[in-house]
Structure formats: structure tokens, C-alpha cells
Amino acid sequence: MLLFDIVFNGNDKMYDRAVADLDAAIAKYGEDKAVGFPDTAYSLPCYYSETGEKISTLGEMKEALKYVKSLMTRERRLDSGFKSGVATALAAEFIEALKYIDGAQPYELPYEGHFSDAKIRELGVPLVTGDIPGVAVIIGKAPTAQDAVDLVKSYQSQGIFVTLVGDCIEQIAEAGYKTGFGVRVVPLGKEISSVVHVVSVALRAALIFGNVTPGDKAALQKYTFNRINAFVNAFGPLDDLTVACGAGAIYYGFPVVTNDMDYTPSVPKSLIKYEDVSQWNPISLEARGIKIKITNIDIPVAFASAFEGEIIRRGDMQVEFDGSRVDCFELVQSKELTEVEDHKIEVIGPEIDAFEVGTKHSIGYVVEVAGKNMNADFEPVFERKFHSYINCIEGVMHTGQRDMIRVRISKDAFNAGFRAKHIGEVLYAKIKNEFDAVVDKCQVKIYTNPEDCTKLRHELAIPAFDKRDDRLSTLTDESVDVYYSCIMCQAFSPSHVCVVTPERLGLCGAVSWLDAKATNELDPSGPCQVITKERVIDERTGAYEDVNEAVNKFSQGALEKVTLYSIMEDPMTSCGCFECICGIEPFSNGVIIANREYSGMTPLGMTFPELASMTGGGVQTPGFMGHGKHFIASKKFMKAEGGIERIVWMPKELKETVAEKLNATAKELYGIDNFTDMIGDETIAEDPETLVAFLTEKGHPALGLDPMM
Ligand code: SF4
Numbered sequence: 001m002l003l004f005d006i007v008f009n010g011n012d013k014m015y016d017r018a019v020a021d022l023d024a025a026i027a028k029y030g031e032d033k034a035v036g037f038p039d040t041a042y043s044l045p046c047y048y049s050e051t052g053e054k055i056s057t058l059g060e061m062k063e064a065l066k067y068v069k070s071l072m073t074r075e076r077r078l079d080s081g082f083k084s085g086v087a088t089a090l091a092a093e094f095i096e097a098l099k100y101i102d103g104a105q106p107y108e109l110p111y112e113g114h115f116s117d118a119k120i121r122e123l124g125v126p127l128v129t130g131d132i133p134g135v136a137v138i139i140g141k142a143p144t145a146q147d148a149v150d151l152v153k154s155y156q157s158q159g160i161f162v163t164l165v166g167d168c169i170e171q172i173a174e175a176g177y178k179t180g181f182g183v184r185v186v187p188l189g190k191e192i193s194s195v196v197h198v199v200s201v202a203l204r205a206a207l208i209f210g211n212v213t214p215g216d217k218a219a220l221q222k223y224t225f226n227r228i229n230a231f232v233n234a235f236g237p238l239d240d241l242t243v244a245c246g247a248g249a250i251y252y253g254f255p256v257v258t259n260d261m262d263y264t265p266s267v268p269k270s271l272i273k274y275e276d277v278s279q280w281n282p283i284s285l286e287a288r289g290i291k292i293k294i295t296n297i298d299i300p301v302a303f304a305s306a307f308e309g310e311i312i313r314r315g316d317m318q319v320e321f322d323g324s325r326v327d328c329f330e331l332v333q334s335k336e337l338t339e340v341e342d343h344k345i346e347v348i349g350p351e352i353d354a355f356e357v358g359t360k361h362s363i364g365y366v367v368e369v370a371g372k373n374m375n376a377d378f379e380p381v382f383e384r385k386f387h388s389y390i391n392c393i394e395g396v397m398h399t400g401q402r403d404m405i406r407v408r409i410s411k412d413a414f415n416a417g418f419r420a421k422h423i424g425e426v427l428y429a430k431i432k433n434e435f436d437a438v439v440d441k442c443q444v445k446i447y448t449n450p451e452d453c454t455k456l457r458h459e460l461a462i463p464a465f466d467k468r469d470d471r472l473s474t475l476t477d478e479s480v481d482v483y484y485s486c487i488m489c490q491a492f493s494p495s496h497v498c499v500v501t502p503e504r505l506g507l508c509g510a511v512s513w514l515d516a517k518a519t520n521e522l523d524p525s526g527p528c529q530v531i532t533k534e535r536v537i538d539e540r541t542g543a544y545e546d547v548n549e550a551v552n553k554f555s556q557g558a559l560e561k562v563t564l565y566s567i568m569e570d571p572m573t574s575c576g577c578f579e580c581i582c583g584i585e586p587f588s589n590g591v592i593i594a595n596r597e598y599s600g601m602t603p604l605g606m607t608f609p610e611l612a613s614m615t616g617g618g619v620q621t622p623g624f625m626g627h628g629k630h631f632i633a634s635k636k637f638m639k640a641e642g643g644i645e646r647i648v649w650m651p652k653e654l655k656e657t658v659a660e661k662l663n664a665t666a667k668e669l670y671g672i673d674n675f676t677d678m679i680g681d682e683t684i685a686e687d688p689e690t691l692v693a694f695l696t697e698k699g700h701p702a703l704g705l706d707p708m709m
């Protein structure tokens with residue numbers, strides 16, 4: 001059979017199934033019944049990206065089927081084959097959406113099904129930094145369970161985000177392999193139609209980060225082709241449904257590798273046949289042009305960004321270091337070159353073999369660095385990376401920072417030979433690797449004696465943290481000579497530029513002014529560039545000719561001007577990976593803020609994903625702005641519109657997180673005590689009327705300010 005016919009037949013089957021499922025749903029619920037995926041602002045994201053139309057009811061889905069059918073021309077031409085691939089994906093999306101009807105939760109762990117918008121935004125930063133260099137879609141049954149495990153593990157250890165469809169899921173579950181969003185191995189579903197959930201991620205990325213207009217098919221395909229490093233590994237025997245899905249993948253730029261040597265012909269660079277599945281990893285990476293950053297670290301367990309989100313339960317833990325109970329700390333100190341012996345790792349005190357299983361202990365590690373270009377300002381920049389470095393160790397979990405850390409080591413890691421000294425190996429290797437421009441020598445001291453930890457925590461670490469905090473509090477936008485640009489997110493959001501100042505960190509929350517400064521000094525031609533601040537246009541809004549020139553240049557002319565302190569007048573753009581979004585609440589003259597983790601409703605009648613969809617892709621949208629969590633307590637938070645006094649609502653959890661700092665700022669600027677008590681949250685109001693009544697009762701200052709619009 002011709003490849004075309006296989007694709008057309010598979011497409012027909014997927015379409016017929018969608019029709020049958022839809023008819024059944026209409027018979028049960030009627031045409032007015034709502035349909036859609038949870039926690040997304042993009043309705044049925046694939047259909048919406050392709051057509052610009054949102055489907056919200058079964059009746060609308062029935063209409064939409066006509067469009068899908070119109071793609072199914074069965075002409076033996078390449079474009080017709082591709083259209084069939086897209087039609088297959090859309091039909092699969094209908095089938096999957098129908099599973100969620102009436103609030104159903106069709107997927108149970110380990111199956112993940114649909115991804116929320118928040119999850120996709122969360123992937124933004126690791127994708128741009130290359131921590132996630134690509135996305136693998138593995139379909140079907142591997143020759144043996146071990147083959148499935150080996151393949152998954154090979155990708156996972158490179159940081160590749162792995163999604164699974166079909167029998168390989170049970171194969172790796174049988175082998176006891178850990179899966180989940182946290183470890184970046186995500187089983188989508190048993191049925192082939194569940195593959196659309198990863199297509200949905202790629203297409204939503206185009207809308208969220210790429211500012212692609214829904215319905216602009218050419219721009220959509222160009223975006224996925226150029227920017228989404230996905231590929232498909234399909235185990236044979238293939239069938240026409242899988243091949244039809246593969247046609248869709250190839251259309252979006254994702255090559256397919258299979259070991260079915262008979263069913264289809266091969267297509268150079270797109271449909272690759274290779275029998276030995278142990279070679280699929282390099283073949284796939286080459287076909288999709290993915291390059292892997294390698295850091296060789298001498299430890300007995302794996303080290304990869306995929307393990308960053310891994311959770312170690314109490315029962316699985318060998319030992320724990322717990323800074324909330326006993327004295328613990330982590331610290332970077334700069335030293336003279338003569339004081340540091342490169343790659344010296346010392347464990348001062350007992351190794352973890354001496355500890356009983358399941359017990360809690362003290363730990364303190366000091367990373368001493370020296371280099372001609374080292375600057376004490378970089379100490380906290382390195383130190384904040386420890387969380388990610390230590391978490392990337394397979395079987396080790398790290399939370400917190402400074403002297404409030406907790407480190408758990410699993411039994412599996414311990415049995416594999418992992419010891420405290422390996423924490424030192426990891427810190428050494430990563431610091432030397434990432435900061436080689438300023439670190440010439442690095443040594444690590446690990447203290448495990450409780451007396452040492454107590455003494456050093458109080459005499460060494462806390463004074464160092466205090467000194468740093470004093471330095472940070474003197475870092476204001478006025479006190480520095482330059483700001484920095486960050487264009488890291490241009491990999492996905494081509495015209496987006498963040499301007500990072502001491503009092504306004506990048507919207508992702510991961511890049512402070514010190515981080516940007518360090519990035520610039522480490523790589524002077526890299527993503528962070530110096531922006532001078534000599535030519536002030538307007539102090540109130542934070543407008544500078546220097547800043548405008550810079551954003552103009554770094555956005556390749558897409559942006560003419562931005563202000564630093566206004567959300568109404570030329571606000572800064574958003575890429576899509578912002579921690580929070582604020583938006584105008586007209587009834588109270590204020591703004592509400594929602595964070596990515598919040599899944600409930602806001603008084604604007606929109607959820608976080610819906611609010612978030614109002615801005616992104618590097619365009620300016622006055623009235624809505626993405627920002628980092630730490631910006632909320634800043635004296636510069638929408639200073640042009642009156643500052644933090646405008647904040648009228650936040651999710652309770654976010655409010656609690658920022659309360660201490662926000663209250664201090666309110667006290668200092670306006671003499672208000674316990675400002676957060678005046679701010680609404682979801683337990684107080686989810687609609688404007690209740691909110692305004694609450695604000696009135698509390699005498700919230702926003703009510704007395706000038707209207708913003
Ligand atoms: Fe992206 Fe801005 Fe964060 Fe840089 S600072 S990584 S551009 S969000």
C-alpha cells in the first residue's frame with residue numbers, strides 16, 4: 001500500500017471514532033453541553049491554534065467536524081497527506097476532549113492526559129536555558145520491557161522531556177520505573193489519541209510564547225518547525241492510526257523513528273526506519289538537530305535536570321539533613337587563589353554510613369572559590385543554583401536555601417554508593433562548568449558533626465548572609481549605574497526583552513539584577529547586556545532613552561519603548577513564563593495579582609490561565625503585565641500608577657508568601673500597618689462586588705486613588 005493510503009485510512013478511522021463519540025455524547029447530553037479541557041484558556045488548543053475558533057459546546061464541535069472533514073481530501077499529494085495528518089490530530093483532540101465531559105477525570109496516575117497551561121508555562125525557563133533540550137514522544141510496545149526502560153532512561157539522563165503513549169507505559173511500570181511530570185517522564189494515555197496532548201503542548205507554546213495568531217497556520221507550522229525540538233519514536237508493528245498521527249508530527253517538523261521495517265516506506269529525515277532500538281537516541285537527536293550539554297560528574301548515580309522534581313518519601317529515605325530541626329547551612333565564599341586547592345573535597349565528620357536508616361542530621365557545606373575575575377557579588381548567584389544542582393542528582397532531594405535547607409538521600413542512591421562527599425563532587429563540577437569565566441579554583445568542605453555545624457552556622461554563615469542582605473538592601477534602581485537586558489526567552493518568544501533592575505527582577509523570577517550582572521560578566525556577548533541609564537525621559541514611569549534604544553535593538557525593532565514602572569504606559573512585555581500576572585480591576589481602581597500555582601477564580605472572572613492568555617509573546621498589553629513574585633513587594637511595583645497601594649486582591653497563599661516584605665514596604669512608603677489584611681483573597685471574594693464591599697470596610701487606599709483608565 002502507498003504511504004498516502006495508510007495515512008488516509010488511519011485518518012478516516014480517527015475521524016469516524018470522533019464522530020461516533022460525539023454522537024454518543026450529544027445523545028446523552030444534548031448539543032448545548034459544554035466541552036473542553038480543564039485549566040486552559042485555549043479551549044481545544046489544537047483546533048483553536050489551527051483555526052482561530054474556540055469550541056465550547058458539543059454543537060460547536062459538530063460544526064467543527066466539517067472543517068476537519070474538509071482537510072480529508074485523499075489526494076495522493078504531499079500537502080493532502082499533511083492535511084490528513086492535521087485532521088487526525090484534530091479528530092484525536094475531539095476524542096480526548098469528550099473524555100473530559102461533565103467534569104470527568106478520565107486519567108488516573110500514572111496517566112497524565114491533558115496538560116494545564118500552567119504546566120506549559122512552567123516548562124518555559126528550562127526549555128530556554130536548554131535544561132530541557134527536546135521532547136521525545138514514545139509510542140507503542142518496545143521489543144522488551146528493558147528496551148523501553150533503556151530508551152526512556154537515555155533521554156531522561158539528557159534532560160529530554162519524555163512523553164509515552166500505549167504499551168510502553170505498562171512496560172516501564174512493570175520494571176518499577178518512576179514516572180511523572182516531576183521527573184519529566186510523562187505517560188499520556190493508553191490510546192493513540194492521547195498523543196494529541198503533547199501536540200497540544202507544542203501548539204500552545206506557539207500561542208503562549210510565540211505570539212502566533214490562532215488560525216495563522218503558516219506561522220504556527222513555522223514556529224513548531226523552528227522552535228519545538230520534538231521527535232517521535234514509534235515501536236512496531238505500526239498501524240494506520242499511528243502512521244496518520246505520524247504524518248501530523250512530520251507536518252509540524254517532528255521526525256519519526258520506527259523499527260517496523262515493512263509497514264511503510266521510509267522518508268529521508270522524516271520517517272526513519274532503524275531496527276536496533278538501542279540506537280534510537282542518537283538517531284533521533286541527529287534527525288531533530290538536538291545538541292546535549294554534557295557535564296561529567298564522578299558520582300555513582302545519574303545526574304540530570306529530569307531528576308530535579310523527583311520526590312523522596314520518608315519511607316524511601318536513607319538519611320535526611322533537616323535545617324528546620326538542627327543546624328544546617330550552605331554557603332559560597334570567595335577566597336584568595338592561594339587559599340584554595342582545586343577539586344579538594346573534604347568530609348569533616350562522619351560519612352553517612354555512620355548514620356542509622358531514617359534518621360535526621362546536621363550538615364553544612366562551604367564551597368570556596370577563587371579567581372582573578374571573581375566578585376563577592378556572585379556568591380549568592382552561585383549559591384542559589386545549589387538547589388537545582390543537588391536536586392538533579394538521582395535519588396537526592398533538596399529544598400530551601402541558606403540555613404533553611406533540607407536534603408534527603410534515598411536508600412536507592414545510598415545503596416548505589418552515593419555518599420556526602422558526592423554532594424561536594426556535584427557542586428564542584430557544576431560550579432567549575434558553569435562559572436569557568438570567573439572561577440579558577442574551587443574546593444568544598446562538608447561538615448557533618450553537629451558541633452561544627454552549629455558553630456559555623458552562627459559564626460560563619462549567618463554573618464555572611466546578614467552582610468549580603470545589607471548589600472542587597474542598598475541595591476536600588478537609583479544606586480546603580482546600569483541595568484541589564486535579558487533575551488534568554490527569545491528562543492521561544494522571539495521579540496521579548498526583559499529589562500532587569502535591582503528593584504525589578506525578570507518576570508520568570510529566576511533572573512535578578514545580580515544574576516544578570518553575573519551572566520553578563522561570564523558571557524559578555526550572551527543574553528544579558530548592559531543598559532545605561534543616563535538619558536531619563538520620565539522619572540515617574542521609569543522611561544529612559546537608553547532603555548528604549550536597547551529594547552528596540554534586542555527586539556529587532558518589534559518594540560519601540562518600554563517603561564520600568566508602569567503597567568498602563570508602554571508596559572514591559574511578557575514572554576509567557578511569568579510567575580505572576582497582574583491585571584486591572586476597574587471597580588476598585590486597583591489591580592489583582594494571580595500566581596501560576598493558583599487554580600481558582602479571580603474577581604476579574606478569569607482564572608490564571610485566562611488572565612495569562614491576555615499577554616505574552618513579547619507584545620505590550622496595557623492593563624496586564626507578567627512579573628516575578630519578588631516584584632510584588634518592590635517600591636517600584638507599578639509606581640507610576642501609585643504603587644503597591646493599588647493591589648486589591650491576591651490568592652491567599654501568594655499573599656502569605658509575600659506578606660512580610662509587602663507589609664514592610666507599605667509601612668515605609670505609606671505608613672500603613674499590616675497592609676495585607678486589607679487585600680482580598682479567594683476566601684474573601686471571587687467577584688468584584690464582594691471584593692469592593694470588603695475593601696470599603698477595610699478602608700483600602702486604592703478606593704481613594706485616581707481611576708487608572
Ligand atoms: Fe526570560 Fe526575562 Fe527570565 Fe530572561 S529574565 S529568562 S528573558 S523571563
Ligand code: NI
Nearest residue numbers: 307391393396
Ligand atoms: Ni533529585
Ligand code: CU1
Nearest residue numbers: 489575576577
Ligand atoms: Cu520567559
